[in-house]
Amino acid sequence: MGTPEPSTVAHARLDQQIQALETRLAREQRRVPASVIHDRVRQERARFANARVLTFVPILVERAVRAGIRSGAESLPGWAERTARELLATELPRRWAHTQGVARAATRIAHLVAPAESDTLIAAAWLHDIGYASPVNVTGFHPLDGARYLHDRGVDPRVCALVAHHAGAAAVAELLGLSHELARFPDERGPVRDALWYCDMTTSPTGEPVSFTDRMAEIEARRGPDDPVVRALAVNRPERAAAVRRTQRRIDLATSLGPRMARMSAA
Secondary structure: OOOOOHHHHHHHHHHHHHHHHHHHHHHHOOOOOHHHHHHHHHHHHHOOOOOOOOOOHHHHHHHHHHHHHHOOOOOHHHHHHHHHHHHHOOOOHHHHHHHHHHHHHHHHHHHHOOHHHHHHHHHHHHHOOHHHOOOOOOOOOHHHHHHHHHHHOOOOHHHHHHHHOOOOHHHHHHHHOOHHHHOOOOOOOOHHHHHHHHHHHOEOOOOOEOOHHHHHHHHHHHHOOOOHHHHOHHHHHHHHHHHHHHHHHHHHHHHHHOHHHHHHHHO
8 A cells, every 4th residue: 555645645634624723613603603614614725725835724714714703794693694585585585574574673672682692682583483494394393493403503502592482482382292302492581582572573474563462463363273373372472472571671771771771770
């Protein structure tokens, strides 16, 4: 068996270095989905496919990827918007219109949550209904399917959990026999969760602002009494309403006291 060519050894070493770089960046940049890090690293690596000198390739790749992250091109909300658009805009335009409305609402009230959490809220708003898209739909229960899809792509676990439990999903999962599967995602109870529910529960299917009462009436009329989502309202309607009330109270406080004082008062 012959000795490997020096160039083969060098390329193998480079591949190892690039893999280590990707792992390190994914660990450091928890706010950026691992799949985004992977794609960006591979894209930058491809630019040097014909390079004769490989020594500095890992450094140059790292600089380019970090620059993209700093510029916001690889931000979590930006990735979330692109992903939702790709999955929903063509196949489910009405669902995409609703999603855009929910994301607009989340952007509008993001000042109500801690600054470090605003990206989480906005990303979850963009992604909350991707489980309806055919490439994502596995069980037919869109909160769970969306959360699993995001988890498999290395998205922030908190965003996955917010998607999994949005709008009282636990009560629907109970009726569908999917409570055990949903339980892998923790259900946080706080201002970010409330805000996501508020945005969803006050946005019409076409993306326009509506009252909570009108939204509930529209869901019941559109889905019918036998739909699990409607049947679950007997359990989760009060919880949905409470999340909307708490968020509205934070909005009112922010209007009168300012965002920072509102966050402190509502904590």
